[in-house]
Structure formats: structure tokens, C-alpha cells
Amino acid sequence: xxLQLYLLLAAALFAVGLYGALSQQSVVMVMMGxxxxxxxxxxxxxxxxxxxxPSSPDGQVLVLVVISAxxxxxxxxxxxxxxxxxxSDADMTxxxxxxxx
Amino acid sequence: xxxxxxxxxxxxAVASGVAVFTVDSMARATFALALSFVAVGGELILLxxxxxxxxTVLMMVMEMAIMVVFMVMFMxxxxxxxxxxxLHNKRGAxxxxxxxxLVLAAGAVTVPWPTRRGAEPADPTRALGEALMGPKxxxxxxxxxxxxxxxxxxxxxxxxxxxxxxxxxxxxDAGPAPRDRLDRAHxxxxxx
Numbered sequence: 597x598x599l600q601l602y603l604l605l606a607a608a609l610f611a612v613g614l615y616g617a618l619s620q621q622s623v624v625m626v627m628m629g630x631x632x633x634x635x636x637x638x639x640x641x642x643x644x645x646x647x648x649x650p651s652s653p654d655g656q657v658l659v660l661v662v663i664s665a666x667x668x669x670x671x672x673x674x675x676x677x678x679x680x681x682x683x684s685d686a687d688m689t690x691x692x693x694x695x696x697x
Numbered sequence: 698x699x700x701x702x703x704x705x706x707x708x709x710a711v712a713s714g715v716a717v718f719t720v721d722s723m724a725r726a727t728f729a730l731a732l733s734f735v736a737v738g739g740e741l742i743l744l745x746x747x748x749x750x751x752x753t754v755l756m757m758v759m760e761m762a763i764m765v766v767f768m769v770m771f772m773x774x775x776x777x778x779x780x781x782x783x784l785h786n787k788r789g790a791x792x793x794x795x796x797x798x799l800v801l802a803a804g805a806v807t808v809p810w811p812t813r814r815g816a817e818p819a820d821p822t823r824a825l826g827e828a829l830m831g832p833k834x835x836x837x838x839x840x841x842x843x844x845x846x847x848x849x850x851x852x853x854x855x856x857x858x859x860x861x862x863x864x865x866x867x868x869x870d871a872g873p874a875p876r877d878r879l880d881r882a883h884x885x886x887x888x889x
Contacts, residue, residue, distance in 0.1 A: 597703050597743065601703065601707070603802075603804075604806075606801075606805075608707075608802075610798070611794040612715055612794070614790075614793065614794040615794035618793060619784045621784060621785050622723070622771060623771070624723065624764075624768060625726065628730050631730065632714050632717065632730070632733065635710075635734060638741070639737055639740060639741075642740070642741050642746055646745065646746075646817070647813055648811050649813075649814055649815065650815060650817035650821075651814065651818070653818075653828035653833070656821065656824070656825040657829065657836055659741070659746070659749050660825070660829075660836075660840070661840060663753060663756060664840045664843070664844060667756065667847075668847045670764070671847050672847060672850065675850070675851035675852075675854035675855045676854060679855065687771045690785065
């Protein structure tokens, strides 16, 4: 196990998540892409803690913050999805284009 | 042994991440994402982060259990019965994400990362707890305030009548500003 391998894993997860967030039509699937990208951030933060500065807890604290950011993202994302669906029957990103201009 | 575990978990994490966007049912996609998170939790445990690995697994399994309900609510192509493309701009997304992966991977391999400074504490969980209850207390307080604000604002967004329940006049009674008559009694039954 080396830092490079962990970074490569995170890069792969991030790229897959980015593909999903860009290509999916359903709002919920876009959120799953975002979750995968945040997942990659968790891996990177933990790897940097272990392989670069294990004596200070900063990396662990960062992982904790990222995990809570992930839950916040999901809760707010579902609230907005519900609101969007209620307001304009839109469950796809292409249908929510009111601000497009 | 650790290397083997790392490789198995890494392949599982990425493969189930890919499966999220290739399976034809959104419910299956949710479980694939849960599997990816479990594998990442395993990677954290390999890095001696037992506590963070376990909470990642626990939180994400719970999160996906909730998510599957939303998936069923918003499902396109239920159970693969109505085959349809759930994608748009597939080629552009593929190009951008492959490019991102190449740039990140090149950076990961070529950048001279700093060498390991210091040794890990005997019990990383204890070190994390002492940091959060000591010098990193501000982080903990900020996270708790953010989580509370999230609960309130998610509820406010998701309930049908929004932040203020403004009953307004009954249908057909068009006043000058029907939504702003706050002195009216509450209507019976759910707000439309």
C-alpha cells in the first residue's frame, strides 16, 4: 500500500462520480454521482493522514467534516428534489431549466 | 496481505461505482453505491482508521436505505420494465471524466509527495476524540450547527406549505393579496 495507490483509487472514484453527475438525467442519480465524488475526497483525506502526517489528527478531523458534508448534501438534495417535483413536476435535470438564459 | 485487501476493496469500490451508472434499475444503483461506500470504509480500516471506517459504513448503509425510498419515488425505468436512456450528453461526460481521471492520476504518480512525518498515535480514535474535544472544538461546534440548520431547512423545503403557513381566503374569494392575509384561521385538512 502506498500513497500513490490510494490517490489513484480516489482519482478513479472521482472520475466515475463526475461522469455520473454530468451524464445522468434524473436529479437523484446526479446526487449519487456527487456522493461518489465526495467518497473520493474521504479516501484522499485518510490517505494523506496516514502517509504524510499521522502524528497530528488534522486528517482525521477532515474525514469527519467530509462525512458530515456528505449527509448534509444528501438531506438538502432530497429536500430540493421534493420541492422541485412538487412545484413543477420535474424529476429530471432537463425539466428544471427555469433559470436557463 | 494488506496489499491484497487493498486491491480487492479498491476494485470493489470502483467497479460498484461504475455499476451505479450502468445497471438499469435505480434501486440496484442505490445498492451498488452502498457497496462502494462499504469498500471505502474497508480502505479506511486498512489505514488504521477503525472508527472512521466503521462510521462511514454505518452512515452510508443507513443513508442508502433511506435513499432507496426516494429512488422508488423518482424511479425512471422501474425494474428495467421500460427500457429508456437515463443519460444525456454521454460522450461529453465520458471525455470530461476520462480527462479528469488522467490529470488526477498523472498528478498522483508524478508529484513528489512529502515523506511520512511522525508516527501514528497508539490509538488514532482516542487522538481524534481528544482533538475534537480540545483544540478542534470549533470544528465540532460548526458541524453541529450546520447539521441542525440542515434539519430545519430540509424540513422547511420539503413540507407542502413552506416556511409560513399562509392559509389565505378560500378558493374563488380573490382578495387584493390573497396569500398575505395572515389573520385568517387555519383551514382544515392538508394544505393543497
